[in-house]
Each structure stands twice: as C-alpha cells, then as structure tokens.
Amino acid sequence: MTSVMDQTSSPAPVPSSELLDDLVGVSGRRRTKNAVMTGLMFASVAIVAIVLGFVLVTVISKGWGIVHTKFPHWFTDDIPPTARRVGPGMKAAIVGTIITTLTATVIAVPLGIAGAVYLNEYGKRNLFARLLRFLTGVMAGVPSIVMGLFIYVFWVLPRHQQGLTGLAGAFALACLMLPIVVRATEEMLKLVPQNLRDASYALGATRSRTTLTVVIPKASPGIISGCLLAVARASGETAPLIFTVSVGASAVHATNWNVFSGPNTALSLQIYANAKETLASAQDRGWGAALTLIALAFLFTLVARVLSARLSKKTQ
Amino acid sequence: MENHSVNSSRKRSLAISGILTLSLLAAACSSDSKTTTTSAAATTVASTVASTAASTATSATEAPGSSDATATTTGDTVTAPSVDYSSLSGTLAGSGSTFQKAFLDEAIANLADQAPGLTVSYGGGGSGKGRTDLQTKLVDYAGTDGTVKPEDVALYTGGDFLYFPTVIAPITLSYNLSGVDSLQLSPKTIAGIFQGTITKWSDAAIAADNPDATLPDTDIVTVHRSDASGTTQNFTTFLEKAVGKDSSGEWKLGAFQDPTVWPDGGQAGDGNGGVAQIISSTDGAIGYVDLSDAKAAGLAFASVENKAGKFVEPTLEATSAAAENATIKDDLTFNLGWADGDASYPIAAQTWILVYTKQADSAHADNLKAFLTYLLTGGQTLAPTIDYAPLPTSLVAKALAQIDKITS
Amino acid sequence: MTLTINDLKSKKQYADKSFSVIVFLGGTGILVILAVIAYTITNRSTDAFRIAGFKFFTGQKFVPNGTPPMLGILRYIFGTALTSLIAIVLAVPISLGLALYTTQVAPAWLKKPLVALTDLVAVVPSVVFGLWGVIYLAPRITTLYKHISSLCDGVPVLGSIFGKVGSGRSFMTAGLILAVMITPIITSIAREVIETCPQTDRDGALALGATRWEMITRAVMPHSIGGIVGAVMLGLGRAMGETIAVALVIGSSATITSNLFSSGDSLPAVIALQWGEANATAKSALIAMGLTLFVMTMVVNFAAAAVVSRSTKRMQGAS
Secondary structure, eight states, X not given: OHHHHHHHTXXXXXXXXXXXXXXXXXXXXXXXXXXXXXXXXXXXXXXXXXXXXXXXXXHHHHHXXXXXXXTTHHHXXXXXXXXXXXXXXXXXXXXXXXXXXXXXXXXXXXXHHHHHHIIXXXXXXXXXXXXXXXXXXXXXXXXXXXXXXXXXXXXXXXXXXXXXXXHHHHHHHHHHHHHHHHXXXXXXXXXSOHHHHHHHHHTTOOHHXXXXXIIHHHHHHHHHHHHHHHHHHHHTOOHHHHTTTSSSTTOOOSOOOXXXXXXXXXXXXXXXXXXXXXXXXXXXXXXXXXXXXXXHHHHHXXXXXXXXXXXXXXXX | OHHHHHHHHHHHHHHHHHXXXXXXXXXXXXXXXXXXXXXXXXXXXXXXXXXXXXXXHHHHHHOTTOOSOOOOOSSSOOOOOOOOGGGOOEEXXXXXXXXXXXXXXXXXXXXXXXXXXXXXXXXXXXXXXHHHHHHTTSSSEEEESSOOOGGGGGGOTTOOEEEEEEEEEEEEEEEEOTTOOOOEEOHHHHHHHHHTSOOBTTOHHHHHHOTTOOOOOOBOEEEEESSOOHHHHHHHHHHHHHXXXXXXXXOOSOSOOOGGGSOTTOEEESHHHHHHHHHHHSTTEEEEEEHHHHHHTTOEEOEEEOTTSOEEOOOHHHHHHHHHTOOOOTTSOOOOTTOOSTTOOTXXXXXXXXXXXXXXXXXXXXXXXXXXXXXHTHHHHHGGGGTOBOOOHHXXXXXXXXXXXXXX | OOOOHHHHHHHHHHHHHHHHHHHXXXXXXXXXXXXXXXXXXXXXXXXXXXXXXXXXXXXXXXXXXXXXXXXXXXXXXXXXXXXXXXXXXXXXXXXXXXXXXXXXXXXXXXXXXXXXXXXXXXXXXXXXXXXXXXXXXXXXXXXXXXHHHHHHTTOHHHHHHSOOOOSSOSHHHHHHHHHHHHHHHHHHHHHHXXXXXXXXXXXXXXXXXXXXXXXXXXXXXXXXXXXXXXXXXXXXXXXXXXXXXXXXHSOSOOOOOSOTTSOOOOHHHHHHHHTTTOOHHHHXXXXXXXXXXXXXXXXXHHHHHHHHHHHHHHHHHHO
C-alpha cells in the first residue's frame, strides 16, 4: 500500500529553491491528506465489516442454540402455541415463507419478463413504453407497507376472514417483486447484441420466435440472477405480510401448506412477533427464525450467483 | 390427499403437545425459583401456584381422553355443561386484548389436547383490534378489556353480541430502579409521574409514600403503550376514579385508550410485552403491565394505595378481593378499578371475550360454545398457574348460563 | 389433413401476433396495478382529508378515538424525515469510503470480497436488523448515549441535539439501523458509477502529479457526482419507507424535538403499529399516511432520476 502511495505522490523535480520550498510544504500537507483520506476509506470498510460481523455473530450465536437443540425438530415441529413454552419448532413459518414467496414468484416473474420483453423488443422508445418505464420506477419506489395496505383494502377486506391467506401475502410480495424483475430483465435484454436478432430474422424467424429462442436464452443468466435477487428480497419482507396473511403476527402456530385458504405465517412475522416479547423462550425462537431467514436469503443469493455463472459459461 | 396430511399433522401435533406439556412442567418449576429471587413478597403465592400448575399439567397429560369438562368447585357447585371436546372439528379465529393473551394461549394449547380436531387461534393485537376485527367479521371472537361504546354498536355487522368474562388480573406498576426493591405508590403520585409533573425518583411525593426507602436521584422514564389499548383504558380509568378529573383533581388527562394522549417525553412499547421489555432494559423506568407479563419478565412492582388507604401488592388474592366487591350488570360487564375493601388491589382489571349471538352455521356455534365452556371451566383452574385470578364462582355460573344464547 | 405453405404462414403469424399481445399485456400489467393502487389508496384516504382538511399535515396530535377526532400527522412526518436524515448523514460518508476503497485503493484480489461484503449486508432482511436493534443494540447503546449526553450537557447547540436519554429506543437508534440498511444500496450504485470513470482521466490526473486523493476529488468525483447524488436519493427513498426495523427501535412515542436520543415515531411505523386497533376514521387516516409516504418517496425518487439523467447527459456532452 505504501509503495502505491509513494508512486502516486512523487514530488515534482523543480530546481528553483523558492518553488521547491513551497512545493515541499504543500507536498507534505498533500501527502498527509492523502494518507488520512486513504485511512478513512479503509476505516469505512472496517466499520461496515464490523457491524455486519456483529449482527451475524449475534444472530448465529443466539439462534444456533435453538436450531441445534433436538435437531431436526426446529424444522419438523410446529411453533409452540404459547410464548412461554421453551423449545424449538419453526416449521409453520419456514413453510409459510417458502410457499408465499414461491407463489409471489410464480405471479411476478412471468408478468415481469413479459413486461420487460415488451419494453425492450416491442415498445422500445415509443411513448407508451417510455410511460411504462417511468411507472416501473414509480412502482419500485412504493414503500412495502403501502403494498400491504393496498392488498388489505383491495383483497382481504372484501373477503373477511377468508381473505387472510398466503395468497394475499403473495400478492403483496409480487407487487414488490414486479418492478425489480422488469428492470433486471430489461437491462439484460438490452445487453443482447442486435446482430443476433438480425441473424435470426435473416433466417426467416418471426419476432416471437427470435425473442423466445435467441434473445431470452442469451439473456437468461442475468434474468435468473435478477429474479432470484428479487426473491431473496421478498422472502425477508415483513411489512406487506402483517395485514395480509393472518390476524396478528403471532396468531398462527400450525403449518398450513395450502396457500389459497387459511391464515399462514412467515419467518419474518415470527421474528417481528418475538422481538416484542420479554420471555427468553420467545426471544430464542426469534433469533432462531432470524438465523433461518438469513440462511434462506443467502441460499437464494448463492444459487443466483452459481446459476448465472454456469449459464453464462454455457451460452458463451 | 389433503385429509391424510391433516390427519398425520394432527397426530404429530398431539405428540408434540405432550412433549410441550412436559417441558412446561420443567419451566414452571424453574420459573418458580426465579420468582422467589425477584419478589420476596410473592413467594408464598408463587409456590402454591406452581404446585397447582404441576398438578393441573399432570392431570391434563394423564387424562387427555376425559372429554367431559369439570367445573371449579370452590364453595357452591357450578353445574358444568358436559361437552364432548374430542368430537369437535373446525377452526376458530380470534384477536384482541393482549391483557388476556397469555391466558388464552395457555388455555387454547391445553384445549388442543382434548379437542384435537378444533384449531383455535388468538392473534392478540389489542382490544381495539379485536373489536374492529369482530365488526368486520375478520374473527370469530374478540378479546376486549373495555366495553363497546353505545355509538359503536351499529358497526357490529353480525348483529347482537355477548360479553363473556374470562379472567381478572391486576395491572402492576412495574419499575426498574437499581437499589430499590420495594416501592409504595399512592394514586396521586402515580398521576404525577404519568403526567410528567414528577420527574425524579427522589421527588418529595415518592419519598412521602416510602418513608423507609432511600431513593436515588435518577430521572423517571415513564413507559406506556404504543397501541390503542384496553390496559391503558383501565389504568387511566383507575386514575380518573381515584384522583378525579374535576378542578381539584390532579389527573387531567381523563380516561382514554389512544397512545397519543400521553404527554411528550415518555417511552412506548407495543403490547404488555413491549412495555415490560422497555422497563426491564431501562434504569429508572416505570410503566403499567399486567401481572402475568411483569412476572414473566422478572420485573419488580409497586404496592398501590387503595380506596381504604391501604398499600396493597398486586396479588391474585387482592384481585379476587376486588372482584367480590364489584357490581355485575346484566350483560356481565363490570369494572374492578378503585374497588372498595381493605384487601382490594385498586388497579384490578377485567377482560371479556366478545362473540356474536348469531353464528353462521351450527358447527361454528358448537365450536364457539365448547371453547367458551372450556374457558369458564377447565380454563379457570389453569388461570392461577400463569398469574391470572379466576372469576368469582357466581360470575362463572352466570356466564355459563349465557352460553345457550349462542345460536346458528 | 395437409398443411399448405399459406396455412403455415398464417399459423406462424397468428402465433407471432398472440405473443406480441401477451407481452403487451405483461407491460400493461404494471400500469394497471399502479392505477389500482393509486385509486384504492386515494379513495380510502378521502375521509381523513375531509375530516382534518389541511390540518392533516400541520396538526400535531393524532387521536382518532377522541371527540372530535384529531388527525394531525406532522410528528410522524418529522420522525420520518429526521431518522432518514440521520441515516443519510451516517451512511453517505461510509458508503462513499467503501465504494472508493473498493474501486480505487484495494488490490485486485480484495475487490471481489469487498463487493461480496456489501452484498451480504444487502441480503440481511430488515426485520433481522430490527430484532438485533431492539434486543441487542438498544439496551446496550444507552450507556454510550448517556456518556455523549453528559459530555454535551450545557453546550449550546450540541446540548439540545444530544439531550436526555430515555430507553435506547430513539430517533438515533432508528437512524443507525437505517444507515446500516441503506449503506449497501448507496455503495453498490456509487461503485458502478465510479467504475465508469475513464481510466484515461485517472491516469491523466496521476501523471500531472496528483496524489490519489487529489485524483479522486479532481477526476473521479466530478465524473461521478451526479450518479452518486442519485444513489444517495435512492437510499433516502428506501430509508423513508422502511417499516419494521424502525417500528421496533424508534420507541413509538411521537414528538417533535431536537433531541436525537428521544423516542419518536415515523409514518410507516405508525401505520404498522396502529392499523390493527384503528377504527374507520383512523384506518382512513393511516391509509392517507400511506399516501403521504408514497408521494414523499416518489418525489425523492423522481429527483434522483432527474439528477442522474442530467448528469449522464452532461457527461455525454463532455466526451
């Protein structure tokens, strides 16, 4: 590091004694400033690393106990029905998170990819496409709690008790994912060289065939990783689920595999509910759920990385 | 396919609840020793309560097949309706009062052992939430610590509704003050603290209530609820009754439930648990929490001066004493705040389950009736094990008699 | 049945046509959903606006169960603005430092781990930061707050900013948590923008005898400033809309104060916490708060987009 610094701050060889004196004075200050600023840049790296380390170490050390005790009961038992009861069981929330996120993905990804294909392959720079692009930006900025409110008013309220389902939560999550998927997909479609399309047209392929067999496969690594990042983001969301999947954050303890009927729960809701408890037994489960959720989000991200790396090798 | 999975999950949940009941036993024993260290005065109560807990839990595990509910038999005998819990199936959803959540959670978990086909859930969220959820028929029953305002009756889209008292319990004034392990407070002092006129623990008013204590110069941090809450309503109703709202009265804020009425500068927690959490982590804090949550969090709590001028600890006995002196109206509503009697704790609170008289179908009606019957019979013996006082027997009888009004 | 060339062609055309219709509908989906959101939310807000009028934005008391109901949300707007401001003040220097270190200082082998570090922070769900903040951080950080508070006691301006400490749940703690959450957002965009700075500009600066820091301030920053401002605005938009982490650590006791260690409340937090108990009037008011929040974040996001597009245009013009 010092060698780089020496290289970049070599003093100018000016013979005039007056100028040199001046330069040396300035150079010293400049040198110090450079060193201080580099130090500060490094400090910010250290701060971020320390804070992340702190959070992860706390979550792992506090959460590992309950995940680990009586393994694999954490993954196979329903959540204990009262906060006072000690011990593992988070299956209901793990199942809930997976099925709501999965349903949201099934809704948002095809719609988002279709939207992006329209924007990049059909609409391009026309007025409607420009409007849609603008609206995608607007939608990406809608706070997640507002999405929850929207689904509550629009979907849950007219259906009374039957409205509180995993599906309602999935709708809210899908609303959050949609703009992310559209943006990521359009970026990737943009990167596909025009000459590939031209070649396909030259061979007599229609636009739909070109899009489906040439453009999308070429862009697929990026699209998949973009979608998986959206999934990772959605799986950790709490605010859209509070009003939509059950009456209260801690109301559901039993596993519900049916996304279309019956209230559900999610890891994020369990973390939120247990964060407000004083009992060690409940807080333990909160930490355990946090550990599980982070692991799940990491898994999605990791799969996104690996898959996109593999596919991009294959398409090249 | 679906049926099959439901069945297997039922079996599993049965097995799990068995294990959990055992772990509850262990927890009851260990929590007992904790209580002894935190509050010496409550030791005798806690130990008797713990032994009751053990026996209740044992009987629940030993005889899950016994389907007939047995009523409490203190003094006069209550004719308990016989309900075949094991034949029930369906779901009941509820939300509302966090004041009775710990009790309902426990009762629901125990009922699940006897009625494996019935799934009852309780989402908490506050009395206000329970009532609005019931209005829009989002839930089958609502827990509420307060009565429905006359102008709101029209909002209940399901028609007539009934109040079923479930348990009674004291609202404690829990505090966290290093070096002070016993505290006495008069209603006037409490009003001063929560109105922000008393800001230091060393204040003369607090010292006057506690002639023997050495009070530190710590700032008082008041903790209240952040959600619209029945506990807030009951606590402020007590202050209004005890300190008065007329010109000479020192409680200016009236009785209210909105969290935003409190003066600036306080702390607020979500639910009783949230308040307890802040108190337990903040030196100098004081707040109002139900006994169950306060004990679970290991908090110390003050003795409060009652109408008769005696300082009384928030115990279950003192709560029952307050209930003996309460006037119960025909719709089974009553208020325990600022009760008469030497032994009455002045901030005792009541809580109800609110249900519609007319249910959508007979299955719903039957399930609801069975659930309420359980709360008023088996549930009452369970109550003291988690620091709630059972209802007076006469009230239980009235409530049981009212169950038949539920129809489909 | 045999197919003629014409049949094939028309079938092909049919498929092509229907595909274009499908993708068009996909694109329109966003328009439709957004329109429904805007309609539903605005429609449900009207009651609150009718009751409170303009006082909705200027009133300080929010008592929906009172008679008459008071629906002033100024304290929540203040809380949202203050916590976001704290987050930005803390996160911007750190994000810039991290982005600059990654792109300008770090040796090649360290770049990937540093990018991974940023992404790792982004992957941690906000509710986990909330849990950590409320159970772990808040009770412990009060000691630090009290220390700062007693140091600043009596000092004119600092004394009122770092005033009396209640519990650890405060504007400051919420700001800290938000800062951690938006750091990866600002960092990753800033990094991408900085990396587009032409190598020739940087080499030129170094060849003229600039130190690395001078190269950064004179060559890299002028090039990237527009994009960085955009990144900061996006971070701000995210901070304003964050609900759960803030709801857990802000203390939920609405006040307008200069004291950062005081408890407060923010728009999204109050929506999440009071929704359940809300009566019809309060529900309408909370939805109107959602609308307010929506408009606030939209303004910030538009400003971000405008800044970014202006700076890209200027850069294109320059090169």
